[in-house]
Amino acid sequence: xxxxxxxxxxxxxxxxxxxxxxxxxxxxxxxxxxxxxxxxxxxxxxxxxxxxxxxxxxxxxxxxxxxxxxxxxxxxxxxxxxxxxxxxxxxxxxxxxxxxxxxxxxxxxxxxxxxxxxxxxxxxxxxxxxxxxxxxxxxxxxxxxxxxxxxxxxxxxxxxxxxxxxxxxxxxxxxxxxxxxxxxxxxxxxxxxxxxxxxxxxxxxxxxxxxxxxxxxxxxxxxxxx
Amino acid sequence: xxxxxxxxxxxxxxxxxxxxxxxxxxxxxxxxxxxxxxxxxxxxxxxxxxxxxxxxxxxxxxxxxxxxxxxxxxxxxxxxxxxxxxxxxxxxxxxxxxxxxxxxxxxxxxxxxxxxxxxxxxxxxxxxxxxxxxxxxxxxxxxxxxxxxxxxxxxxxxxxxxxxxxxxxxxxxxxxxxxxxxxxxxxxxxxxxxxxxxxxxxxxxxxxxxxxxxxxxxxxxxxxxxxxxxxxxxxxxxxxxxxxxxxxxxxxxxxxxxxxxxxxxxxxxxxxxxxxxxxxxxxxxxxxxxxxxxxxxxxxxxxxxxxxxxxxxxxxxxxxxxxxxxxxxxxxxxxxxxxxxxxxxxxxxxxxxxxxxxxxxxxxxxxxxxxxxxxxxxxxxxxxxxxxxxxxxxxxxxxxxxxxxxxxxxxxxxxxxxxxxxxxxxxxxxxxxxxxxxxxxxxxxxxxxxxxxxxxxxxxxxxxxxxxxxxxxxxxxxxxxxxxxxxxxxxxxxxxxxxxxxxxxxxxx
Numbered sequence: 001x002x003x004x005x006x007x008x009x010x011x012x013x014x015x016x017x018x019x020x021x022x023x024x025x026x027x028x029x030x031x032x033x034x035x036x037x038x039x040x041x042x043x044x045x046x047x048x049x050x051x052x053x054x055x056x057x058x059x060x061x062x063x064x065x066x067x068x069x070x071x072x073x074x075x076x077x078x079x080x081x082x083x084x085x086x087x088x089x090x091x092x093x094x095x096x097x098x099x100x101x102x103x104x105x106x107x108x109x110x111x112x113x114x115x116x117x118x119x120x121x122x123x124x125x126x127x128x129x130x131x132x133x134x135x136x137x138x139x140x141x142x143x144x145x146x147x148x149x150x151x152x153x154x155x156x157x158x159x160x161x162x163x164x165x166x167x168x169x170x171x172x173x174x175x176x177x178x179x180x181x182x183x184x185x186x187x188x189x190x191x192x193x194x195x196x197x198x199x200x201x202x203x204x205x206x207x208x209x210x211x212x213x214x215x216x217x218x219x220x221x222x223x224x225x226x
Numbered sequence: 227x228x229x230x231x232x233x234x235x236x237x238x239x240x241x242x243x244x245x246x247x248x249x250x251x252x253x254x255x256x257x258x259x260x261x262x263x264x265x266x267x268x269x270x271x272x273x274x275x276x277x278x279x280x281x282x283x284x285x286x287x288x289x290x291x292x293x294x295x296x297x298x299x300x301x302x303x304x305x306x307x308x309x310x311x312x313x314x315x316x317x318x319x320x321x322x323x324x325x326x327x328x329x330x331x332x333x334x335x336x337x338x339x340x341x342x343x344x345x346x347x348x349x350x351x352x353x354x355x356x357x358x359x360x361x362x363x364x365x366x367x368x369x370x371x372x373x374x375x376x377x378x379x380x381x382x383x384x385x386x387x388x389x390x391x392x393x394x395x396x397x398x399x400x401x402x403x404x405x406x407x408x409x410x411x412x413x414x415x416x417x418x419x420x421x422x423x424x425x426x427x428x429x430x431x432x433x434x435x436x437x438x439x440x441x442x443x444x445x446x447x448x449x450x451x452x453x454x455x456x457x458x459x460x461x462x463x464x465x466x467x468x469x470x471x472x473x474x475x476x477x478x479x480x481x482x483x484x485x486x487x488x489x490x491x492x493x494x495x496x497x498x499x500x501x502x503x504x505x506x507x508x509x510x511x512x513x514x515x516x517x518x519x520x521x522x523x524x525x526x527x528x529x530x531x532x533x534x535x536x537x538x539x540x541x542x543x544x545x546x547x548x549x550x551x552x553x554x555x556x557x558x559x560x561x562x563x564x565x566x567x568x569x570x571x572x573x574x575x576x577x578x579x580x581x582x583x584x585x586x587x588x589x590x591x592x593x594x595x596x597x598x599x600x601x602x603x604x605x606x607x608x609x610x611x612x613x614x615x616x617x618x619x620x621x622x623x624x625x626x627x628x629x630x631x632x633x634x635x636x637x638x639x640x641x642x643x644x645x646x647x648x649x650x651x652x653x654x655x656x657x658x659x660x661x662x663x664x665x666x667x668x669x670x671x672x673x674x675x676x677x678x679x680x681x682x683x684x685x686x687x688x689x690x691x692x693x694x695x696x697x698x699x700x701x702x703x704x705x706x707x708x709x710x711x712x713x714x715x716x717x718x719x720x721x722x723x724x725x726x727x728x729x730x731x732x733x734x735x
Contacts, residue, residue, distance in 0.1 A: 051729065055728075056729050057729050076638070077637065080638075083633065083634065084634070084635025085635070089633055091630070095630040097235070099242055100234075100238075104234075109634050111231045112636055112637075161635075
């Protein structure tokens, strides 16, 4: 079953008097439980594609369906709720809330959902923090953590709401190779155990070894999928 | 749970951005401080003016003749006397029955010329009253410093210390009450130096202003020297005189006039406007008045002395009435009702506010109040501009963080709440301290006993002493002002926050 269906996706950015065509008509599906990597050189449109799938950016033309729902027709509040309930994000630069500690950062999306009891929240947060190996760091603020530790917090936060899709934009770009491998191992493990769909972009060949599927993008067009 | 996390994040953000928080906090502190002191000054001024103008002299409303061209009747020096109120009995009926009126004082007011041998004519302002009634309407408004108060029905003049000083400066005499002792300490320095040659006057001869040059001279004994309870630089210009003497000096109808019994023929003659009647042969010479008796000065004095018959002084003429309203009555409403009542009965009078009656002095008080409020508004605006700037900068600097929160599912409302909480906490913490500091300052100013002899400053102070007051109403007003500042200051930054999109989390990295 496809969790994502993209048809004729285009994204243009006006840049002064010219227009940059970031995506030039992308057709693309992702099955549930995939562990998919989008690869391509810098400026090929990887991040733009991820942003549109994650409802962070809107397309210039085309259709994007998540679980059969056309996201281009949703209003701001519906899109926000979709991001909260169905999509987890892992950013290249970790993007944690600086004033919250590890526990609170992971807990944050669950508090926004306002539908879980405190015991449920605590149990879910503790489980994920344990899984990412930071149970001894729950009171640490992001500034007191290493890059790898911050990315683990970001992964735990992305997974805490039990999303259908986790999008990770170059999640290992700012990490050393050892930490990168441990992060990717963690993501693969969660994909196998939780059956969560992972889509991550990279241009690091070593990361590709972890991917079950690869989509290659060049100049805003998918040139290879499989 | 939502509010708890919002509050937690807001609180920690304030500590994280200590510098900006402190800048906004200091502005809010000074804003709240100045607002509190400013409100206290305005309240003090209002209370002072209310006590020292309305309760001391003018009442809330003044009734004057419609023939009076201008409203500034108390301090205008137009050279014309105030027009008398015609048919005061009918006016009295309206005043006696109007439900908004607590009490009123019919009176006469105006400038008179003072005669003095050796100098030019001087002038003083007189307020002619039935003194017993004056005391009832304006109790404790004056303090007797020398001599005695005259009673109702008696002739007498109460000279203010201020007018006595002015009299010395203009006409070189020092006024003392009949039987009063000279108190050298009260003399101006120049008079002290020439105390042996100092001219003392225990009565004043004066003449009322008239457009017909037909007013008589009146001599009145000075019975006492008085001070007004406050605003002596202003009220001290008015000496208080028995109303009959005032009327005589202005050729007004006196209470005694109403007592005179004359023949029907003479009454008709007086009431006849035709000049021919004065020249008819029958009435040109009244033989009954021709006498062979030798007329000595003493005989004339005896023949022309005032009648000993009891006089109803309330039956004479008045040129104004000071009205005090009942507590809680809005002066504007009462003013409109009174004027409507006067019009409906075709009475040729109008009711005006005390401010109008005071002329430029009343306007000055109003302008000072406006200036105070404008100052407070200015503080408001400056505080809002600086806070808006600082918060907007903070919102833009935190665009990446806010965008990230949007990306992981935070609604705009959540982020707006966070900003409102941050500003609210700052407002009520620093603003609260500012209000407390302002209240302390009000009490310090009260106990500092700052006094002034300057007329303008007396209006600013609402009296001779600076007396800002703290009221719970002002506290509430301060809190409301703080709330308004906070809400207005946070509006634009909230717009910025609302415009931050999840893409900003990535784009600004």
